[in-house]
Amino acid sequence: MSDVHTSRLSWRRLRALTLKETRQLLRDKSNLMVGLFLPFVLILVFGYGLSFDIKNAPVAIVSQDTSPTAQDVVAGFYLSPYFTVTRLHSMEEAQRLMRAGEVEAIVYLQSDFSRRLAASDATIQVLVNGVDANRARVLEGFAQGAIAQWSNKRAVSGASIAPAPAVRLETRLWFNEANTSTHFLVPGLIVLIMTLNGALLTSLVMAREWERGTLESLFVTPINTGELIASKLIPYFGVGLAGLTMCLLAGKFMFFVPIRGSLLLIVLISMLYLLVSLSLGLLISAATKNQFLASQIALITSFLPALMLSGFIFDLRSVPAIVRAISTVLPPTYYVEALQTLFLAGNVPGLLIKDTAVLLTAAVVLFVLIRINTRKQLV
Amino acid sequence: MNATLHRIAILIRKELIAILKDPRSRLVLIMPVVLQSLLFGYAATFDLNEVPYALLDTDRSNASTQFVTLLDGSGVFDRVANLSSAQQIGETIGKKRALIVIHLPADFERNIVSGRGGVVQVIADGRNSNTGNVAASYVTAAVDRFNSQWNELRGGPTPALRIETRAWYNPNLETRWAMIPSLIGALSMLQVLMLSALSVAREREQGTFDQLLVTPLRPTEIMVGKAVPPILIGLVQSSIIFLIARFWFGIPFQGSLFTLYSGLLLFTTAAVGIGLALSAFSKTMQQAMLYTFVLLMPMMLLSGLTSAISNMPSAMQYLTYANPLRYAIDLVRRVYLEGASFGYLLHDMWPLVIIALVTLPAAVWLFRHRLV
Amino acid sequence: MNAADDFIVRGDNLTKRFERQKLDTITALDRVSFGARPGALTALVGPDGAGKTTLLRLAAGLMRADEGSLTVLGLDAAKQPQAIQDRISYMPQRFGLYEDLSVQENLDLYADLHGVTPEQRAERYPRLMEMTALAPFLDRLAGKLSGGMKQKLGLACTLVRSPELLLLDEPTVGVDPLSRRELWDIVSGLVENEGLSVIVSTSYMDEAERCAHVVVLHEGHVLASGTPQELMSRASGHSFLAMSQRGTPARKLQADLIDRPDVIDAVPHGGQVRVVLGDREPLSLQDVTFEPTSPILEDSLMMLLRHKTDEQPAANAALELTRKDSLDHSEVVIEVHDLVRKFGDFTAVNRTSFEVKRGEVFGLLGPNGAGKTTTFRMLCGLLPATSGTLKVAGADLRRARAEARQNIGYVAQKFSLYGDISVLENLQFFAGAYGLRNSRAAQRIEWALDNFELKQRASSTAGSLPGGFQRRLAMAAALLHEPAIVFLDEPTSGADPLARREFWRRIGSLADHGTTIVVTTHFMEEAEYCDRIMIQDAGTMLAIGTPEEVRRQAGSGGEPAHSMEDAFIGIVEQGRERAQRQEHAA
The missing domain is CATH 3.40.50.300 (P-loop containing nucleotide triphosphate hydrolases)
Known part of the structure; x- marks a missing residue:
């Protein structure tokens, strides 16, 4: 008879444990800092702070040619919203500024620029600081654009500089016509916050009970491990949903990120991912039984990969096969893909079914591992 | 003075033993740094090694074939599909089968020959607009090459103006060159901050801090003794990443080691100062860890590691002035890649000194005045 | 019920080893056999490292013995730990109170986990409050209680329902005499009035004296067991009260006595020194009188340990001190x-x-x-x-x-x-x-x-x-x-x-x-x-x-x-x- 009531889940016990866990969660300010305040800060950072869109890059223009033609070229840079121009007269001076990090690019027109232009043999030198390669490439493009604009104007007034190009390029950026990085950063932000809430907070929760010795008395009660695990997941699931709500509201009303897919699907798949992430944290916690170690492992195995390896900022197509292999076994990779699609592209069934299936598998595997790692036994 | 030094040395020795005695914690200090710098070194790049594209060639002319040959021969573009109608574009991009679709319209050749100019349409996946933009810029380069080939072939006039571009410090414009040296600061900060944030909080939680306070050790001595070990560990971690950058990834080091280490020393000290102040403020280890984390995240993101500080709105930029990592990343990149000398880096160094001068004395004060 | 079932807990040849580091195993329990009877108090006593805590953890189903069998409430502790845990209450040495929950919340948690109904609570809580005097502190966080109050709250949480068996691991460590007395009154009240069975480990011999049965453990072995009276009778005739005729303070006399090989134990007591001697004859010492007195349990424990280890309680404990200040005791x-x-x-x-x-x-x-x-x-x-x-x-x-x-x-x-x-x-x-x-x-x-x-x-x-x-x-x-x-x-x-x-x-x-x-x-x-x-x-x-x-x-x-x-x-x-x-x- 004794075995009958040992295995069955009791709602009363589950409620009591969940209530206890919730109270502990709410009472420690540091938990709420990570659970609610940090998402708020991150929303601001991501929405306003992180941007791959270049504006007002400091650039030095050295023009030793005082002719109107040369002045015209320089004026083109002044008009561009991408540059803040410093006008200089010597290349030494410009190079010094570049070395000091005060300008990011130098545009150099020689003293005989207009004369040589007339002879169809002119050169404009564009030197960029290549340290941040991505930025350098874009800056280069902008500089060429500014010059091209000037030459088009000239062509209209009849003084063509270059033969008309045989082929022109027309680029359209689907799903992100405005070409703002915020649109892909906000879905990424949700991934980060879900990972953070889940893995980091729950990685401490079981380890804390081991460290403080509270499990010994808890074990000698009728509770079963299922109740124990569920009671730890439920409150943090709530915190995760609060974070999700904050992000969705901010995305919609602060950053005007379009939601082209179904909102319901976004919420459902986020809940699924939250479960994965919470379970990962709990597994780490149950396996290490040590708060410091658990937080380090959570940081290394969940948060950093979500930031660096999920395809959220850095595209996975450019990484070596081994790194890509690692990222294909990480759940955030699929969550990022699903969210970016749901926000910007819409409901794309094939992709979403794959992502959901992977996340579901991950949740089940983690849950089984937690069960194995949580026994009502000391040592 | 002598007695002070002796006491500090004893405390440093104890701290180092406590941190390094357990083989597990030695592993935790070294392995993640190595793994992460390798992993992120490969992963954290905006360069695309291959651009999977789908071709929609409705022209099927000599010109269009020539253009496609040029693309396929570039080594970057990888044709994954040939589309037969514009209706297929949506699905190809939506399901992420290709990053871009290159569409050559039916009048492509006709327009070139007539001098009106042909049009290459590129539809890029903007879900990650950054990647989309990079891919599009690769097509731009291909178009430029096609134009000059075409021009040469037809014996057209040479352009009157050439634009010569050159990139300083990173001639091939590889993202990795900026990313990996930045990790020298960023990765080591992660654990340095954690270590120092836990050091006092752990002693408080375990009751050993009282034991420390009743010895003749002065609060300032305790602070120095607590600060030096994480600084040393941070510098060792930085050195490991430096070696990986230099020898594994083969990124040439342009500056002087002296300048690099002076900067790193200042940076690590400032980071430890923040950690110790947090630690002295926290009641429990858990609080110390979570507070550190709350601070760490924005510090990483607003450091210029993933996106340039100059792109941020000015209010955000002011916030980054309190972030030691911001200075460290600038400093390391400039020493490492640009070979900047000491004088050029003072503006990165003095803010670090100020951060350390604020946080370390704050920690000392909190040691004695925070009652638990 | 047959004779074997007369024990509520019965262990036979229990052995438990712990692997501390590689190749370094400690045998916490070595073929220990013991029994505890229902409706009575059983005490586990013995010095540090005797295996008391391990034994209690085994009984609570928190660990499994490497060898031997352990039956608790008629169930095999190795096979049905959950069934046992449903029916017993256990108070570990460091009771796992949630320090960030209030006294009331801690109590409610355990009441809920044990399925105590509101009616039962209405009856139980006032009694627990009366016993523990925690009523004024119900809203205080457990972490803010003093050591003794925490211990009492731990006991209250353990006693939110009447278990069939109560296991207490050193429940009075760090508890002052007043609270200790109260705590014991609670426990003995439950044994007398409700017929509760209790196993308690303790290092206070006066507590063990209140139990019906005492098991003396030493380094994982059972040294002796029996009623307190049976154990005490071993020391009968060996206990004396010694007093100095010259007015030497009890502390000094005690120090002199305890260093002697023919003295098994000496402690100051009420201005005199309580001595256990190796022989039943008083020592003949100048200016010291010995008066026979009735033995206490601690006397027999000290004798048992002396026989076992052949070591004096405080042998070599006096420190070698070199510094001899010019002593000015009025400073x-x-x-x-x-x-x-x-x-x-x-x-x-x-x-x-x-x-x-x-x-x-x-x-x-x-x-x-x-x-x-x-x-x-x-x-x-x-x-x-x-x-x-x-x-x-x-x-x-x-x-x-x-x-x-x-x-x-x-x-x-x-x-x-x-x-x-x-x-x-x-x-x-x-x-x-x-x-x-x-x-x-x-x-x-x-x-x-x-x-x-x-x-x-x-x-x-x-x-x-x-x-x-x-x-x-x-x-x-x-x-x-x-x-x-x-x-x-x-x-x-x-x-x-x-x-x-x-x-x-x-x-x-x-x-x-x-x-x-x-x-x-x-x-x-x-x-x-x-x-x-x-x-x-x-x-x-x-x-x-x-x-x-x-x-x-x-x-x-x-x-x-x-x-x-x-x-x-x-x-x-x-x-x-x-x-x-x-x-x-x-």
């Missing part, structure tokens, strides 16, 4: 005047004044939460006083130069050395922190390892040491720099009788060599080792003087109180009545 080294410490509107220490002279052993006694630790922390400069003055070795350590702290040694209540580094590294660190160098440091560390018998364990990490070794290490570290004043906060809490004898022998030799000792303790008989004691309650000083004077103060009709424990309880209760009357008057 005042600690001066406290009108000391007050408030936390918000709670007064932890209220207008306390006292003096301690050089070479004195000064005891600070009081119930849990009386303000002893707060007083200690102020004396050591860890906490600023709200008002009043205090001087330790001529300085207020909170404000004095750091070097002034060279004069003191401090042993905190909780083990507070570095658990993750080795014994030797701990000693090296504290030697260095106190400015000892090179050969001097080496010499003092050697002294500490020798005198505190830590040599064997020098390279073990401090955290992995058994409790007794940790206490010795903490004391050794505090004495490395030969401080003039040593503060010890509950140094014997949780220590077994042997370790306590050793400890006081060391303290005695320190005091003889001019070191001033300030000590708090919950063992009232230990107050007899002190030259002077002070009793505090609720922050207020209630009595101060020699043990004799305090006992006299508590006695009635000029007769001093029989034992220190009676005196203490008397004085505290008088003090509380007085405070209540004043409150009513105001």
Whole structure:
């Protein structure tokens, strides 16, 4: 008879444990800092702070040619919203500024620029600081654009500089016509916050009970491990949903990120991912039984990969096969893909079914591992 | 003075033993740094090694074939599909089968020959607009090459103006060159901050801090003794990443080691100062860890590691002035890649000194005045 | 029910080993057989490392025995731990209270987990509150309770329902005599009125005497078992009360006696010395009279251990001390005047004044939460006083130069050395922190390892040491720099009788060599080792003087109180009545 009531889940016990866990969660300010305040800060950072869109890059223009033609070229840079121009007269001076990090690019027109232009043999030198390669490439493009604009104007007034190009390029950026990085950063932000809430907070929760010795008395009660695990997941699931709500509201009303897919699907798949992430944290916690170690492992195995390896900022197509292999076994990779699609592209069934299936598998595997790692036994 | 030094040395020795005695914690200090710098070194790049594209060639002319040959021969573009109608574009991009679709319209050749100019349409996946933009810029380069080939072939006039571009410090414009040296600061900060944030909080939680306070050790001595070990560990971690950058990834080091280490020393000290102040403020280890984390995240993101500080709105930029990592990343990149000398880096160094001068004395004060 | 079922817990040939590090296994229990009867109290006693806790954990289904069989409530503990856990209650040594939950919330949690219905609670809670006197603190966070109150709350949580079997692991460690008495009244009440079966492990022999059956464990073996009377009869005729005719203080006489090989045990008791002798004949010593007395359980335990280990309780415990100051025993080294410490509107220490002279052993006694630790922390400069003055070795350590702290040694209540580094590294660190160098440091560390018998364990990490070794290490570290004043906060809490004898022998030799000792303790008989004691309650000083004077103060009709424990309880209760009357008057 004794075995009958040992295995069955009791709602009363589950409620009591969940209530206890919730109270502990709410009472420690540091938990709420990570659970609610940090998402708020991150929303601001991501929405306003992180941007791959270049504006007002400091650039030095050295023009030793005082002719109107040369002045015209320089004026083109002044008009561009991408540059803040410093006008200089010597290349030494410009190079010094570049070395000091005060300008990011130098545009150099020689003293005989207009004369040589007339002879169809002119050169404009564009030197960029290549340290941040991505930025350098874009800056280069902008500089060429500014010059091209000037030459088009000239062509209209009849003084063509270059033969008309045989082929022109027309680029359209689907799903992100405005070409703002915020649109892909906000879905990424949700991934980060879900990972953070889940893995980091729950990685401490079981380890804390081991460290403080509270499990010994808890074990000698009728509770079963299922109740124990569920009671730890439920409150943090709530915190995760609060974070999700904050992000969705901010995305919609602060950053005007379009939601082209179904909102319901976004919420459902986020809940699924939250479960994965919470379970990962709990597994780490149950396996290490040590708060410091658990937080380090959570940081290394969940948060950093979500930031660096999920395809959220850095595209996975450019990484070596081994790194890509690692990222294909990480759940955030699929969550990022699903969210970016749901926000910007819409409901794309094939992709979403794959992502959901992977996340579901991950949740089940983690849950089984937690069960194995949580026994009502000391040592 | 002598007695002070002796006491500090004893405390440093104890701290180092406590941190390094357990083989597990030695592993935790070294392995993640190595793994992460390798992993992120490969992963954290905006360069695309291959651009999977789908071709929609409705022209099927000599010109269009020539253009496609040029693309396929570039080594970057990888044709994954040939589309037969514009209706297929949506699905190809939506399901992420290709990053871009290159569409050559039916009048492509006709327009070139007539001098009106042909049009290459590129539809890029903007879900990650950054990647989309990079891919599009690769097509731009291909178009430029096609134009000059075409021009040469037809014996057209040479352009009157050439634009010569050159990139300083990173001639091939590889993202990795900026990313990996930045990790020298960023990765080591992660654990340095954690270590120092836990050091006092752990002693408080375990009751050993009282034991420390009743010895003749002065609060300032305790602070120095607590600060030096994480600084040393941070510098060792930085050195490991430096070696990986230099020898594994083969990124040439342009500056002087002296300048690099002076900067790193200042940076690590400032980071430890923040950690110790947090630690002295926290009641429990858990609080110390979570507070550190709350601070760490924005510090990483607003450091210029993933996106340039100059792109941020000015209010955000002011916030980054309190972030030691911001200075460290600038400093390391400039020493490492640009070979900047000491004088050029003072503006990165003095803010670090100020951060350390604020946080370390704050920690000392909190040691004695925070009652638990 | 057949005869075998007459036991509620029955273990046969239980063996449990722990692997500590590679190739280093400890046998915590070695073929232990024992039985506990229903409806009665069974005590597990024995020194540190005897295996008491392991045995209780096995019975609670928290561990599995490597060999042997264990039946609890008729169920196999190895096969059906959950079924057992549904029916028993267990209070571990460190009860896992949730410190960030309030008293009420902790109680409710356990009531919910055990499925106690609201009706049952309505009946149960008032009784628990009455028993534990926690009613005024229901909303207080458990973490803010004093040690004794936590222990009582732990017991209350364990008793939210009537289990079929109650397992208590050292429930009274760190609990003051008043609370200890209350706690035991609760437990025996449950046994008598509800027929509860209880197994309790304890290091207090007076507690074991209240049990129906006692099992004496030693290093994983059963040394003896039986009723307290059966065990006590072993010592009959060996127990005496010794008294000096020349007025030598009991503490000095005790020290002389305990060092003799023909003496099994000696403790000061009510101004005399309680002695257990190897023979049934009194010793013939000049100026010392021996009077036969009836044995107590502790006497037989000491005899059992002596037979087993053939070691004297405090042999070699006296410290080798080289420093012989020109002793001026009238010199005042600690001066406290009108000391007050408030936390918000709670007064932890209220207008306390006292003096301690050089070479004195000064005891600070009081119930849990009386303000002893707060007083200690102020004396050591860890906490600023709200008002009043205090001087330790001529300085207020909170404000004095750091070097002034060279004069003191401090042993905190909780083990507070570095658990993750080795014994030797701990000693090296504290030697260095106190400015000892090179050969001097080496010499003092050697002294500490020798005198505190830590040599064997020098390279073990401090955290992995058994409790007794940790206490010795903490004391050794505090004495490395030969401080003039040593503060010890509950140094014997949780220590077994042997370790306590050793400890006081060391303290005695320190005091003889001019070191001033300030000590708090919950063992009232230990107050007899002190030259002077002070009793505090609720922050207020209630009595101060020699043990004799305090006992006299508590006695009635000029007769001093029989034992220190009676005196203490008397004085505290008088003090509380007085405070209540004043409150009513105001």
